[in-house]
Amino acid sequence: xxxxxxxxxxxxxxMAAVADGERGGTVAFVGSVRGGAEDGPVVAIEYSAYxxxxxxxxxxxxxxxxxxxxxxxxxxxxxxxxxxxxxPSIAVVAAAPHRREAFAACRHVVxxxxxxxxxxxxxxxxxxxxxxxxx
Amino acid sequence: xxxxxxxxxxxxxxMAAVADGERGGTVAFVGSVRGGAEDGPVVAIEYSAYxxxxxxxxxxxxxxxxxxxxxxxxxxxxxxxxxxxxxPSIAVVAAAPHRREAFAACRHVVxxxxxxxxxxxxxxxxxxxxxxxxx
Amino acid sequence: MPSGGDVLAPTPRTITVECRFFARYAQALGRDALTxxxxxxxxxxxxxxxxRRALPAAGVLPERPLAAVNREHxxxxxxxxxxxxxxxxxxxxxx
Amino acid sequence: MPSGGDVLAPTPRTITVECRFFARYAQALGRDALTxxxxxxxxxxxxxxxxRRALPAAGVLPERPLAAVNREHxxxxxxxxxxxxxxxxxxxxxx
Numbered sequence: 001x002x003x004x005x006x007x008x009x010x011x012x013x014x015m016a017a018v019a020d021g022e023r024g025g026t027v028a029f030v031g032s033v034r035g036g037a038e039d040g041p042v043v044a045i046e047y048s049a050y051x052x053x054x055x056x057x058x059x060x061x062x063x064x065x066x067x068x069x070x071x072x073x074x075x076x077x078x079x080x081x082x083x084x085x086x087x088p089s090i091a092v093v094a095a096a097p098h099r100r101e102a103f104a105a106c107r108h109v110v111x112x113x114x115x116x117x118x119x120x121x122x123x124x125x126x127x128x129x130x131x132x133x134x135x
Numbered sequence: 136x137x138x139x140x141x142x143x144x145x146x147x148x149x150m151a152a153v154a155d156g157e158r159g160g161t162v163a164f165v166g167s168v169r170g171g172a173e174d175g176p177v178v179a180i181e182y183s184a185y186x187x188x189x190x191x192x193x194x195x196x197x198x199x200x201x202x203x204x205x206x207x208x209x210x211x212x213x214x215x216x217x218x219x220x221x222x223p224s225i226a227v228v229a230a231a232p233h234r235r236e237a238f239a240a241c242r243h244v245v246x247x248x249x250x251x252x253x254x255x256x257x258x259x260x261x262x263x264x265x266x267x268x269x270x
Numbered sequence: 271m272p273s274g275g276d277v278l279a280p281t282p283r284t285i286t287v288e289c290r291f292f293a294r295y296a297q298a299l300g301r302d303a304l305t306x307x308x309x310x311x312x313x314x315x316x317x318x319x320x321x322r323r324a325l326p327a328a329g330v331l332p333e334r335p336l337a338a339v340n341r342e343h344x345x346x347x348x349x350x351x352x353x354x355x356x357x358x359x360x361x362x363x364x365x
Numbered sequence: 366m367p368s369g370g371d372v373l374a375p376t377p378r379t380i381t382v383e384c385r386f387f388a389r390y391a392q393a394l395g396r397d398a399l400t401x402x403x404x405x406x407x408x409x410x411x412x413x414x415x416x417r418r419a420l421p422a423a424g425v426l427p428e429r430p431l432a433a434v435n436r437e438h439x440x441x442x443x444x445x446x447x448x449x450x451x452x453x454x455x456x457x458x459x460x
Contacts, residue, residue: 012147015165021221024169027162027241029234030150031460034159049459050387050452053436078459086156090460099164103242106162110234110460116438118452119459120388132389134456166365184364185292185357188341213364225365245365251343253357254364255293267294269361 003058004051006081009088018073018095025099027106031090033083040125045133047080047089050118054078061112065094065105072096072105078119138193139186141216144223149210153230158208160234162241166225168218175260180268182215182224185253189213196247200229200240207231207240213254285310285352287317294360298330308350314339315346317356331358380405380447382412389455393425403445409434410441412451426453 001017011030018026035042062074076092083089090113094106121133136152146165153161170177197209211227218224225248229241256268289304296302304325308317314337321328336359337344350356384399391397399420403412409432416423431454432439445451 011150011163015146019167019221021168021170024167026165026167028146028165029238030161030163031234032154032159032161033156034232035156047459048388050385050433050436050454053433053452056436057438086154097169099166099245103164103238107238114460115457117459118387118433118454118457120455121458122388132455134389134458182364183293185290185338185341185359188338188357191341192343249365250362252364253292253338253359253362255360256363257293267360267363269294269363 001075001077003055003077004049005077005079007079009077009079009091011088011091011093014075014077014091014093015095017075018093020073020095023071023073023095023097023102025097025102026093026095027099027102028091028093029106029110030088031110032088033085035085040127040129042085042123043126044082044084044124045089046082046122046124046130047078048120048122049078049080051080053118057116057118058113061109061116064112065109068108069096069101069105071098072101074105074109076109076113078113078117080119082124136210136212138190138212139184140212140214142214144212144214144226146223146226146228149212149226149228150230152210153208153228155208155230158206158230158232158237160232160237161228161230162234162237163226163228164241164245165223166245167223168220170220175262175264177220177258178261179217179219179259180224181217181257181259181265182213183255183257184213184215186215188253192251192253193248196244196251199247200244203243204229204231204236204240206233207236209240209244211244211248213248213252215254217259282310282352284308285312285350285354287350287352287354287356289317289321290355290357292357292359295330295335295358299325299327306356310352312350313346314344314348314350314356317350318346318358335359336361377405377447379403380407380445380449382407382445382447382449382451384412384416385450385452387452387454390425390430390453394420394422401451405447407445408441409439409443409445409451412445413441413453430454431456 096102231237
């Protein structure tokens, strides 16, 4: 499973990828497309990325988490292309023998991914208009 | 969906139950049966509970989370009966407009559930033996 | 005309509570429920003492077990009322 | 016998780096890539200055844009090498 996908994210598959009889705690984060921008109802977001770097950067972030929480195993995916309202754009799943590590590793990878992944959003409005959304 | 179930937990259904176009962050915790007890390989855990109280207590815990993080919506289930190694015994899902609340609400409900739900575990070993597991 | 005192119902001298046992306690006691008669002013701790006195196998209950009254965690000095459901909970191990 | 100096390759006076533009920058520049020739000792900041000088639309690049060299976040004073991939990243908004 690549770090970038142009298909809908299957959270269940990510969770299965980190599952193991010895890792009793699994924490999943799913970020979904929200509506409610100032300029009108958002119907979808077009995600574009520097794909080669997203793959490398996700790998580095997960390796850092692995160094800090050696028993945690992390899987992650960012969806690219047009993502309709309410559908997941990013998912991070961490499994560990104890829930503390699973929560910490998942949270860390999510925060670093939001901060470091070269991904951009273009909002698509109901009337056909678009706008880059930058935080 | 009740707070107690004697069937396999469907995490996807719990996530769908809290999903909403305005709640962009969803955090799920899944606790699964682990092997590796001292006395030999655990093949399953038999969960028993004071079911009426589990339902009430889960409701109270979730109401407390709702008071503390008003924008978070939480769904949770504990599986009872015999749960094979590797399968989920508990799942807690929290969705909120921002991920900080989703992580905090999920974590809080998991910790309180572990501390307060009247649920007991009996380990089932490969050789047919059993043992109560108390933390 | 009778005095006010005459129409008061007599204060009940005893109450009954429905005791419930779970997991290891139920197994050791060979039962999962018991109706217990107690003095009207009894606390959860009084109920524990009465059980340990009345049932030979009730030594499985620690002197200060985890308890719930009407499906809420209760302290040992909580006062019981007639008809309460009093549950004794082995150390919890959920999740 | 020739002296040691004679067999040294001449120090190249210039390098070329492959610039890449994304999202809003690519849209404003009307392109997503450009090969840029720079002095051998150039930094990322030098590349930004050269782009802003050479391309009329490069005003879209702030003086201190977020940049990556060979797919790793890089600081503006990072030195460039011949053949580097230098990417200019609009403010990130992933997730």
